[in-house]
Amino acid sequence: MELRLPTPDEEPEFRRMLAAIPADNPAFLHFHRPGMTMAEYLDVLQKQAAGSDPAPGREVPSTFLFAFVDGRIVGRVSIRHSLDYPLGSLMGHIGYAVLPEFRGRGHATELLRLAILHARQHLGIARVLVTCDPDNHASIRVIEKNGGVFVDEVDNHANGVRKRRYLIDAPAYD
DSSP: OEEEOOOGGGHHHHHHHHHHSOTTOTTSSTTOOTTOOHHHHHHHHHHHHHTSSOOTTOOSOEEEEEEEETTEEEEEEEEESSOOTTHHHHHBSEEEEEOGGGTTSSHHHHHHHHHHHHHHHHHOOSEEEEEEOTTOHHHHHHHHHTTOEEEEEEEOTTTOOEEEEEEEEOOSOO
């Protein structure tokens, strides 16, 4: 697995991935709008990572990368460069998702592992906070396989959604 942005010649794979995003996960692609070209979208992602044009409510820079396996986009990861309040304490440093057709193959575990390494090596984050819904048993397993130590469950008082919070010490090298 490789975490990176798609290249211009991979636009057909990017479009295939867009069509495969489940309707129940409209936030799969952060900052994407219908009709946006891949070049426009990649420009938005680069600005988010640089912190030069933050989206409303997301003033903290974030790196968004795609997970490629054998030329196919199987998932994505978003890495917040720091934890702002209250979003950061509820959502953590790393958010990840795998497309439905690629679930159950260990991709989420590898995706999170690589995201943790990226956070350490490129952003200097030595300890990451990762969260999930209390009833998301698959994510709980993925986080724990990656060394996640359960901290607590917290409520988002704005919407009542509970989150399980885990800390993971990121290795300096892999």
